Amino acid sequence: MVPPSILSPVTRHAPLAAAIVGGLRDVEDIFARQLRSDLPAVNELALHVERYRGKMLRPTLLLLSGMAATGAGDGASLTKAHRMAAAVGEMIHMATLVHDDVLDEAETRRRGRTVNSLRGNETAVMLGDWLISNAFHLCSHIGDPAINVLFGETTNMLCEGELLQLSRREDPSLDETTYMEIVRRKTAALVATCCSLGARLSGAPDEVQAALALYGERTGCAFQIQDDVLDLAGEESVVGKTLGRDLQKGKATLPVILLLRQATPWERSEILSIIHNRDGEVLLDRVRRAGTLDEAKATAQSLVDSAKSALDAVPAGPARDLLRELADEVVRRQA
Amino acid sequence: MVPPSILSPVTRHAPLAAAIVGGLRDVEDIFARQLRSDLPAVNELALHVERYRGKMLRPTLLLLSGMAATGAGDGASLTKAHRMAAAVGEMIHMATLVHDDVLDEAETRRRGRTVNSLRGNETAVMLGDWLISNAFHLCSHIGDPAINVLFGETTNMLCEGELLQLSRREDPSLDETTYMEIVRRKTAALVATCCSLGARLSGAPDEVQAALALYGERTGCAFQIQDDVLDLAGEESVVGKTLGRDLQKGKATLPVILLLRQATPWERSEILSIIHNRDGEVLLDRVRRAGTLDEAKATAQSLVDSAKSALDAVPAGPARDLLRELADEVVRRQA
Numbered sequence: 134m135v136p137p138s139i140l141s142p143v144t145r146h147a148p149l150a151a152a153i154v155g156g157l158r159d160v161e162d163i164f165a166r167q168l169r170s171d172l173p174a175v176n177e178l179a180l181h182v183e184r185y186r187g188k189m190l191r192p193t194l195l196l197l198s199g200m201a202a203t204g205a206g207d208g209a210s211l212t213k214a215h216r217m218a219a220a221v222g223e224m225i226h227m228a229t230l231v232h233d234d235v236l237d238e239a240e241t242r243r244r245g246r247t248v249n250s251l252r253g254n255e256t257a258v259m260l261g262d263w264l265i266s267n268a269f270h271l272c273s274h275i276g277d278p279a280i281n282v283l284f285g286e287t288t289n290m291l292c293e294g295e296l297l298q299l300s301r302r303e304d305p306s307l308d309e310t311t312y313m314e315i316v317r318r319k320t321a322a323l324v325a326t327c328c329s330l331g332a333r334l335s336g337a338p339d340e341v342q343a344a345l346a347l348y349g350e351r352t353g354c355a356f357q358i359q360d361d362v363l364d365l366a367g368e369e370s371v372v373g374k375t376l377g378r379d380l381q382k383g384k385a386t387l388p389v390i391l392l393l394r395q396a397t398p399w400e401r402s403e404i405l406s407i408i409h410n411r412d413g414e415v416l417l418d419r420v421r422r423a424g425t426l427d428e429a430k431a432t433a434q435s436l437v438d439s440a441k442s443a444l445d446a447v448p449a450g451p452a453r454d455l456l457r458e459l460a461d462e463v464v465r466r467q468a
Numbered sequence: 469m470v471p472p473s474i475l476s477p478v479t480r481h482a483p484l485a486a487a488i489v490g491g492l493r494d495v496e497d498i499f500a501r502q503l504r505s506d507l508p509a510v511n512e513l514a515l516h517v518e519r520y521r522g523k524m525l526r527p528t529l530l531l532l533s534g535m536a537a538t539g540a541g542d543g544a545s546l547t548k549a550h551r552m553a554a555a556v557g558e559m560i561h562m563a564t565l566v567h568d569d570v571l572d573e574a575e576t577r578r579r580g581r582t583v584n585s586l587r588g589n590e591t592a593v594m595l596g597d598w599l600i601s602n603a604f605h606l607c608s609h610i611g612d613p614a615i616n617v618l619f620g621e622t623t624n625m626l627c628e629g630e631l632l633q634l635s636r637r638e639d640p641s642l643d644e645t646t647y648m649e650i651v652r653r654k655t656a657a658l659v660a661t662c663c664s665l666g667a668r669l670s671g672a673p674d675e676v677q678a679a680l681a682l683y684g685e686r687t688g689c690a691f692q693i694q695d696d697v698l699d700l701a702g703e704e705s706v707v708g709k710t711l712g713r714d715l716q717k718g719k720a721t722l723p724v725i726l727l728l729r730q731a732t733p734w735e736r737s738e739i740l741s742i743i744h745n746r747d748g749e750v751l752l753d754r755v756r757r758a759g760t761l762d763e764a765k766a767t768a769q770s771l772v773d774s775a776k777s778a779l780d781a782v783p784a785g786p787a788r789d790l791l792r793e794l795a796d797e798v799v800r801r802q803a
Contacts, residue, residue, distance in 0.1 A: 174631060261597070262600060266626075269623075
């Protein structure tokens, strides 16, 4: 199932569209085959997780990067290894969603009930562990230990980003630099790895891999900022998941960090009390009026612009064009 | 730090003792080096986890199996790969402890406070993920993709055992066969992998690897039964962790499964109401009087006997002798 929000521009490049649609279908098959278990209780959970799959952003970026790295306008440069690595990236992402929902006590995800809300936190914790384990198991079958090292480093970084964020909850002194460090680790690292790995598996030279890593890192940071903006200012019925969790869980996000930075001491204590009272409506009104919601969006847009510039080092072609369009879509999306 | 309970017999074989003590020290170093992070918040948690390390049963078995496989009486057959794999096994085990404590809402472990009780469930979930990720990252550095596949399969199985157990909580129809299937996956699989991998890394023939896998599987099952017996009948001050969790969390264990099996319909409904009321004292009295606590211990002992027999296919020598002594210790231990 190819999500229109991320891939609609693809239709303008027919061979590219076919390569991505076909590639993502293969990724879905690899994903589902990996999660087949001889235990019915486990299979039932695996099916539930498949419903979580949404934008398939990471696999899409891996496949597209694999094509862009050679300047190909079709899927000729894509191999089985690309599709397996794409499934690994998606599976790691899926594991983080399952555990994030436990951390956030979220009730809904992709318009469905979360595993934790249906089956309890214990099952959700163990299911996430099983997904991580399966991701590494699948990864080992690609047969190149360097890819295992790379995904291992990436997942280490992802968890460190989450741990850093958890250690700074309810902390009004959290600044923009630390926020960006959290975002870079917990979200952008995996996106960057998917992009550079796509290029690497296509045999691209180091500078092309590095350019795609940079593109992925910046796009990933922009993606997370947009996620945080939607958590604060989005419509639950449009986004399709529980919103307002950042405020509930004491996580400072960019619009609020910027709001606190520009506040007078008097305003600051007022804002802290709004945060303390978990008053999402009032907080949203504040970041809107102070312009820091727009400032956060502008930061995301400038990351996207710089992600697009990084692609100058990548061969010109329809895949590179599409990567640029996708970066724009990351901050345009409302869901 | 070599725990006396598991390794005291070692002193009778001086070169073997030296190889294990030295080997475990290296394993501890590899473990600690792997968990070094550039984030102070993460390092602090890593130090806390190191305090969790107790018996080091899995690394000990891996090293001993590596020696037993060649009949060596010293550490000559042990390589860096043995020590790295031993650290991987311990790290996976440590991750399961951290997540188990979340699942069990446990307060103490190895006489210290659990991560969940100190820092909350969110941090404990993420810390466990970070440990799993680091285990696979370290594993990738051994450089043999087959070892990654093996540990991946093992961790998949471990999570499946936990998921099967979770799906059968509060279920009085859980029978001995399913209980043994849970135990085989959630505990014995990793022990078996450590044993067979030790042999494999020493270049042992397939039948020796298989014999050690069988030894590990049976020893692992016996270990878990003893754990469940201690959770029901142990002394908290001796065991050093929160007890009575199985009953609290609705997990049926062998003494209780056997009790229900031999009960008359009238007794059965009485026992189910004791379980429903979480009355650990009364339940303990029941399994004692009915003899099913002893029956569970006898099952563990017979698994140990059969584990020891499996070692007939392994070259004779002090390492094999010690593996047999260790198997006995697994059911003799009170902590």
